[in-house]
Amino acid sequence: MQKSFAMAALLAASCGVQAATDADLAAIRSQIDEMKKTYEQRIAALEQKLAQAETKSRQEPPEVASAPVASPSPSAAANGFNPEVSLILQGQYRNAKDIPGRAIGGFVSAGGEGLNNRGFSVDETELVLAANIDPYWRGQAIVAMADGQANIEEAWFQSLAIGQGVGLKIGRFRSGIGYLNEQHPHARDFSDAPLMYQAMFGDSYAQDGVQLKWLAPTPLFVELGGEVGRGANFPGTDRNRNGAGGGALYVHVGDDVGFSNSWRLGASWLKTRASERSADFVDLGGVAAQGRFAGDSTTWLADFVWKWAPNGNSTQQSFKFQSEYFVREEKGSLSCSSDDATSLCGMPVDSRYRTRQSGWYMQGVYQLMANWRAGLRYEQLDSGVRDFGSNAANLVIDNYRPKKATAMIDYSWSEFSRVRLQLAQDKSMPGITDHQLTLQYVMSLGAHGAHKF
Amino acid sequence: MNKIISTVLLTLASLPAWANLNIFATVPEWGALAKEIGGDKVRVYTATNAFQDPHRIEAKPSLLAQARQAQLVIAAGADLEIGWLPLVLRDSGNSAIQTGRPGYFEASAFVNRLDVPTTLDRSHGDVHAAGNPHIHLDPRNVLKVGEALTARMAELDAANAASYQAAFKTFAGKWQVAIARWEKEAAPLRGLPVLVHHQSFVYLDNWLGLKEIGSLEPKAGIEPTSGHLTGLLTRQQTVPARMVLRGAYQQEGPSQWIAGKTGIPAVLLPYTVGGTPEAKDLFGLYDDTIQRLLKGIR
Numbered sequence: 001m002q003k004s005f006a007m008a009a010l011l012a013a014s015c016g017v018q019a020a021t022d023a024d025l026a027a028i029r030s031q032i033d034e035m036k037k038t039y040e041q042r043i044a045a046l047e048q049k050l051a052q053a054e055t056k057s058r059q060e061p062p063e064v065a066s067a068p069v070a071s072p073s074p075s076a077a078a079n080g081f082n083p084e085v086s087l088i089l090q091g092q093y094r095n096a097k098d099i100p101g102r103a104i105g106g107f108v109s110a111g112g113e114g115l116n117n118r119g120f121s122v123d124e125t126e127l128v129l130a131a132n133i134d135p136y137w138r139g140q141a142i143v144a145m146a147d148g149q150a151n152i153e154e155a156w157f158q159s160l161a162i163g164q165g166v167g168l169k170i171g172r173f174r175s176g177i178g179y180l181n182e183q184h185p186h187a188r189d190f191s192d193a194p195l196m197y198q199a200m201f202g203d204s205y206a207q208d209g210v211q212l213k214w215l216a217p218t219p220l221f222v223e224l225g226g227e228v229g230r231g232a233n234f235p236g237t238d239r240n241r242n243g244a245g246g247g248a249l250y251v252h253v254g255d256d257v258g259f260s261n262s263w264r265l266g267a268s269w270l271k272t273r274a275s276e277r278s279a280d281f282v283d284l285g286g287v288a289a290q291g292r293f294a295g296d297s298t299t300w301l302a303d304f305v306w307k308w309a310p311n312g313n314s315t316q317q318s319f320k321f322q323s324e325y326f327v328r329e330e331k332g333s334l335s336c337s338s339d340d341a342t343s344l345c346g347m348p349v350d351s352r353y354r355t356r357q358s359g360w361y362m363q364g365v366y367q368l369m370a371n372w373r374a375g376l377r378y379e380q381l382d383s384g385v386r387d388f389g390s391n392a393a394n395l396v397i398d399n400y401r402p403k404k405a406t407a408m409i410d411y412s413w414s415e416f417s418r419v420r421l422q423l424a425q426d427k428s429m430p431g432i433t434d435h436q437l438t439l440q441y442v443m444s445l446g447a448h449g450a451h452k453f
Numbered sequence: 454m455n456k457i458i459s460t461v462l463l464t465l466a467s468l469p470a471w472a473n474l475n476i477f478a479t480v481p482e483w484g485a486l487a488k489e490i491g492g493d494k495v496r497v498y499t500a501t502n503a504f505q506d507p508h509r510i511e512a513k514p515s516l517l518a519q520a521r522q523a524q525l526v527i528a529a530g531a532d533l534e535i536g537w538l539p540l541v542l543r544d545s546g547n548s549a550i551q552t553g554r555p556g557y558f559e560a561s562a563f564v565n566r567l568d569v570p571t572t573l574d575r576s577h578g579d580v581h582a583a584g585n586p587h588i589h590l591d592p593r594n595v596l597k598v599g600e601a602l603t604a605r606m607a608e609l610d611a612a613n614a615a616s617y618q619a620a621f622k623t624f625a626g627k628w629q630v631a632i633a634r635w636e637k638e639a640a641p642l643r644g645l646p647v648l649v650h651h652q653s654f655v656y657l658d659n660w661l662g663l664k665e666i667g668s669l670e671p672k673a674g675i676e677p678t679s680g681h682l683t684g685l686l687t688r689q690q691t692v693p694a695r696m697v698l699r700g701a702y703q704q705e706g707p708s709q710w711i712a713g714k715t716g717i718p719a720v721l722l723p724y725t726v727g728g729t730p731e732a733k734d735l736f737g738l739y740d741d742t743i744q745r746l747l748k749g750i751r
Contacts, residue, residue, distance in 0.1 A: 138543065161548040163547060165545075166546050167544060214546065215518070221515060255515050311505060312504070312510075315509055414674065415536075448536065450538075
């Protein structure tokens, strides 16, 4: 009996559970439905609100952010202060006559390097480091590396905070004389410097010293510059003394003509002193002799550049004309000597030395289309007056007018890479016509440098 | 005699007081904005025009002479002018406009820049480390820059501060109304796939919802090549663009070629103030840009 009761109770209980579950489920379902409805309504309401907000925000511009958005740059770490670094790779293949002791006829050698390089060669590799030092100064160093040597081409700092148009530069710098002088070889339009620069300075004139420039507060560009320095480079020599060994003055004027043209005109004066400036000569008997010059060297330069681009947009087409002229006067004494006792200079002979020499070049570079440029250059020097006084009886004095005509075409993939083919007919040496072919590359790695006008 | 001398000296001494705030703007859009804010209280020199590629300007003598006298340089920044402006600033002998001084204002510092590269490598072309510098083609950026510029002009020329602030307020009011109008007008452009010559329109795309699906330059700053253009033509079969955009200073040839081959319109946009006869000022720039875009889809 007990057992059957228990069974019945169990059954009833289980039935009850069954019944309860059904009822619950229905309730839950209805609840869920209700919830669904309310949530759907809520979502719809939210969506509506969002849509309203969106249209509102689209119509109303977002409020102007008061704080600038400083996006942290990836290099915000300590090395963010590293100087701008760029490296210039430059090399060439050159076909020319083999002329030992290649020198420009009628001029004493200014000691240009690499002019007799033939075949494949890597020119100087230039490493440029530059940065603002502090709010007052900016510094730059250019190290030119070649086999077994590294030359400090430039190492200077310049003022940022003087104002009133004044610019001060201290250290070793390319002198501001002429037009091409301040340009580095990689920025030039031909693979070699004009004969004029080779004759004047070997390649270009750098000064260890101080440069002071002043830009006039006028709409016309008028810049005055002056330099004093060691004056150790040709045409001067390094002399062990206090004070300045050389100085330069120059004035630049420039402006635009319409949107398409801009120009710059310059005049410069360079004074240096030399002592024991040695140059190779041949005596009248054909024996090698040395002449040592001591005295003053004064160089005047005039330069002119004209650039054209349609509407000033040089992306596709442009033209650049440039020309420079120089006169150099040297006054002093010449001491002729020779290691060879048979030479007329076997016993050193001192005489006066006066020269007045000149030269010019003229070049035009036309950008045909985006990546292609072609250029022509013609140049001529005049050995001019060479008065060697009593040494005229001992030394061969060439009077000659060196000439050279050059054509080039270059292609740039981008503003960072360029190859150039250059052909030249070089009559810079008496009695020799040298046909030269140069294939050159110039590659710039790293920081985006800004080039001068 | 003494009187004459003293008069001359007085005149010279008072010259700076008469002189307006002297502004050197590197690009026309910021020159135009400075004029909106400064009105007749400023003298604005704009270094480039709409037909010049702002990337490729030289440190010309005329620019040096103008920078020498400027009290405020307004640059786009983000390396847009890196090939010339640093040299102009340094050689100007003008300490007031050096970077870090109040006289040097860089517009892109005041907005969110797009296209900030994650890797810096020139194999990607002439990339800008600080992001895309063509920020002015989003009118909301113009407002942000305008506010910052007004504050800067007021700082440099406190005497006219109230005038600058009032002028900017008027400008901003008109500008906000105009933005609403432009956005309404440009609604049909949303989602429109386009090709561009150079990434000059990133901010415009972002604002109006244009979808930039390719550029004619294979890499930033590299001229379009026939190989790359042919590639774009092939892609047009699968991912069709509806028009090809170029700025006033960009070469016509490549986009005309694409237009000729695909039949989609080549649309010349003013890009900046002065780029088209209609884009006389900032309002005209946007009016004309949107009209030309709309004409492209008609």
